[in-house]
Amino acid sequence: MSETLVILGGSVRAAAFSAQRSGFDPYCADCFADVDLAGRFQTTRVADYPDGLAAPAAEAPFGGWMYTGGLENCPELVDKIASKRTLYGNPGSILKRVRDPKRLVDALARGGLPYPAVNPTAVNLPRDGSWLRKHRRSTGGRLVQIWDPRTAAPRDDPDWYFQQRIAGRPVSAVYVSAGGQATLLGVTEQLAGTDWCNGKFFWYCGSLGPIQLDSPIRSIFEQIGNQLGYEFGLMGLFGVDAILADNVIWPVEVNPRYPASVEILERAMGIKAIEIHVDACRRGKLPELVTTNSRRWSGKAVLYAKKDCVINDAFAQRVVAENHGTTWPAVADIPEVGKEIAATEPITTVLAECESREQLEQMLRDRIARLETMLFG
Numbered sequence: 001m002s003e004t005l006v007i008l009g010g011s012v013r014a015a016a017f018s019a020q021r022s023g024f025d026p027y028c029a030d031c032f033a034d035v036d037l038a039g040r041f042q043t044t045r046v047a048d049y050p051d052g053l054a055a056p057a058a059e060a061p062f063g064g065w066m067y068t069g070g071l072e073n074c075p076e077l078v079d080k081i082a083s084k085r086t087l088y089g090n091p092g093s094i095l096k097r098v099r100d101p102k103r104l105v106d107a108l109a110r111g112g113l114p115y116p117a118v119n120p121t122a123v124n125l126p127r128d129g130s131w132l133r134k135h136r137r138s139t140g141g142r143l144v145q146i147w148d149p150r151t152a153a154p155r156d157d158p159d160w161y162f163q164q165r166i167a168g169r170p171v172s173a174v175y176v177s178a179g180g181q182a183t184l185l186g187v188t189e190q191l192a193g194t195d196w197c198n199g200k201f202f203w204y205c206g207s208l209g210p211i212q213l214d215s216p217i218r219s220i221f222e223q224i225g226n227q228l229g230y231e232f233g234l235m236g237l238f239g240v241d242a243i244l245a246d247n248v249i250w251p252v253e254v255n256p257r258y259p260a261s262v263e264i265l266e267r268a269m270g271i272k273a274i275e276i277h278v279d280a281c282r283r284g285k286l287p288e289l290v291t292t293n294s295r296r297w298s299g300k301a302v303l304y305a306k307k308d309c310v311i312n313d314a315f316a317q318r319v320v321a322e323n324h325g326t327t328w329p330a331v332a333d334i335p336e337v338g339k340e341i342a343a344t345e346p347i348t349t350v351l352a353e354c355e356s357r358e359q360l361e362q363m364l365r366d367r368i369a370r371l372e373t374m375l376f377g
Helices: 013-021 051-059 075-082 092-098 101-110 215-232 262-269 273-283 313-323 357-376
Strands: 003-008 024-030 042-045 064-067 131-135 144-146 160-164 169-178 181-192 204-209 236-245 248-255 297-304 346-354
Touching: 003 013, 003 051, 013 024, 013 262, 013 273, 024 051, 051 075, 064 075, 064 273, 075 092, 092 101, 092 215, 101 215, 101 248, 169 215, 169 273, 181 215, 181 262, 204 262, 204 357, 215 236, 215 248, 236 273, 262 273, 262 297, 262 346, 297 357, 313 357, 346 357
Parallel strands: 003 024, 003 064, 024 042
Antiparallel strands: 131 144, 131 160, 169 181, 169 236, 181 204, 204 297, 236 248, 297 346
């Protein structure tokens, strides 16, 4: 019988299917309980997020647990659940340190690595767009603002901080860490605020990759992962969002849990991410050096609602057509027919794989457009 793995978070579909590919029996709780997730695994939809995750965690069968996006901002809840169930991931003490912008900057500085400047307040900061205002509990870029005259939020608030804005290519590196060391699994390009996804500002809209890295850039990414693994004692999978500008890597944030881009690397490179994650957490075992040798591009894009909508039969039929005959889904995170989705909320995720980045983006665009037509005409 497969080992139970409880998976909790804002959205757990990608991690659940990854866990199944690694030989686990996922038991899931998140905010959506989408059709493809609930149709395959025992799943609880949580209305009172994140506190509502504690109940299904307590009721689940015996086994370890892990978390996905959002819970890195809830260290007390993580520790509460971990007091009763074995955690595969980072406890609250690590989360508090690695999610502290000042501590992150200090850790990078000690490693001789570049970093955007941070400031706890807006005092003496120009409002010319050269700084960002970020919430300390932001996830998916939803609470990131350009600090300029149009930003109406209060200047100083302990829940917010300011970070120097770096122009360049947004990327995300994925690592696995144990014993103060980290192995780089791969790097993807991030889609952020993408208009054809109805994304805004800095919202996470998807990932494309893996990016082929030359030796010097790969070496710096590896140095970043090892420095963070050593400084914070990170365990298991984690991601680093960064800006790549003129061959300089500027780390902007650490996601100390299963990152959204992992399934892109799994699809392109054939790795089993949850197996790697659990081995690192349970046995302190890291995989041998991972080489990004895939000649194909893999990607996903998130469709957001441009206005309030209701999932209809035409949308459901289009999803079935898109997924027909595919080994990996072309559409995932599938909402049930009749579900009401408010403007700006995520609707679904489309995925694709092909020979070039340009072809990949066009395939994702086309799938988004076909699904959007079913909802909005």
